[in-house]
Amino acid sequence: MASSENNILLKVEDLKMHFPIYKGLIRRQVGAVHAVDGISFDVMRGETLGLVGESGCGKSTTGRAILQLYKPTAGKIVFDGTNLVSLKSEDMRLMRRKMQMIFQDPYASLNPRMTVGEIVGEPLLVHNIASGREVDEQVAHLLEIVKLNPSFSTRYPHEFSGGQRQRIGIARSLALHPSFIVCDEPISALDVSIQAQVVNLLEELQEQFNLTYLFIAHDLSMVRHISNRIAVMYLGVIVELADRDTLYEKPLHPYSQALLSAVPIPDPFAESKHKRTILQGDVPSPVNPPSGCRFRTRCPIAESVCAESRPEFRELNPGHFVACHFADRFL
């Protein structure tokens, strides 16, 4: 993939997002949840970057911090040449037209008291893009784009199934013609037979409108299916980033290796021959993350150096970044 500078739509540099913990009568800060702790990556125009990891690894926080739904503790987020972190709120509001989000839970992310038409049309009104009958026309068009019947616009969210609600959420995110969409686990709340419908729709829309996706998920097989490149997160840091085939065929970080080997394959023959790396223990708390490499407490190949110094996020092969002292072994 050509990675010249003007091909980069979004550049995240050393992003940190710490949530303070207060305690006691005078609410003194006693610590912080290190949800995201210094990550850097680029998102190219028109690509889908998958962001995977287990619960609590900071993947959703990353997505929200990019859209400035949280004020990052440190770092830069450069979107189309503009650093979002230093923008005034009015300027940021204008930027939001270009960057939208699709949420995980289609039951919680739609206001139950608004009709579908109001939900999908709201961004148009808020941003003064259309009014009156124009809104209705655009809403009808948007519903058609996500393959819903335009006559649904007078109904309420509870009348729809999970998959249909997710389509409503997608229609809303498309209302302002964004170029970048953060998809935060958009299919994990849906039934298996419905997931493929929504994924296919996302793929079609990407082609039709030249969209760029940051696709956050924990379902590794679906991420592989939809992404061009994939970043693996663990406890607030990116441990590996590569294009999807390289990552799945030759993961270089011990965590990516374990994560990929843990995915059950829907094929009993492959399952019986499949050798699994089973990690010991649980993910440590992000309040007090381990020193040095975050993964060392569960890593099968950790040595003393891993506790002493944080491994650099380095490019071992062109386009293949790994944060591990011993990743060369797997080359």
Place this chain on the structure above:
Amino acid sequence: MPDLLLDIKGLETQFKTPDGIVHAVNGVSFGLKEGETLGVVGESGCGKSVTMLSVLGLIPSPPGKVVAGEALYFGQDLLKMSKDEIRDVRGAQIGMVFQDPMTSLNPVLTVGRQLEEPLMLHVGMSKSQARERAADLLGLVGIPSPKDRLNDYPHQFSGGMRQRVMIAMALSCSPQILIADEPTTALDVTIQAQIMDLVKRLREELGMAIIWITHDLGVVAGLAHRVLVMYGGYIIEEAMVQELFANPSHPYTIGLMRSLPRVDEEKGRKLQPIEGTPPVLYDKPTSCPFAPRCKWAVERCWTENPVLDNISDGHRIACWVDVKTGRTR
């Protein structure tokens, strides 16, 4: 068949709701053999959990009611038992593990206390015997320093650890059967791999039969010997696991497999979703429940509900159409 541990015949369960009667399970029959792991697959609302809860007498009534069928366990019908009788079976002979380990553990009692309770109740152990056995059980499911952890409360355990505690509890009275209802769905994949590894080990050590309910075909492929696929309150396909994956024959099963991406899939494959949405069962279906979403549906599918029928030894499907040849049965 003589060697059936559990024999379910014609089970039907309904729920009364303000909007009408929901026909959750509509005549389900299957058997469980000794030492076998039976996978039950289906989407939410297909009746897989309700089937098992019905068998164990755990359907809240009202609104739920088991309206027909029998569930024979060593010749005794579980569905006709009194509350006290079924409670002796539950826990002592049939252990259960549920999806969400946090809501199925009591947050105000220590884990030790919760593990000891069934041992004292069902096995009649003394307090100190039960304590010792509880520590053994925690060790068995791979919890480090089990003796000390007995005094901890559920919130002091992580999600994976809690599910281990639930498994320890289900196994405490050495049951013949373990029923696990989506036990790994709430867990991360690496933790799921730990739990599946544990269950495989325990299955070998203890020789119990397992019913494993899940929506994840990958989990079934790795764990089950035989699989039931459920849709709309019916079993629509039943086969040994290798046969099911090599030769899926009901249009719904075929659709499910095609709609799944695989970690080891080839490049650029387009997913083939099943169009439409799963049925809401306000009326007991008089036609095939899958017909509205089925690509192969013929006229008969709209007028007559297919019954589960053998297509080869041990492989049964409920479908009027032979998908391979396009002929109707």
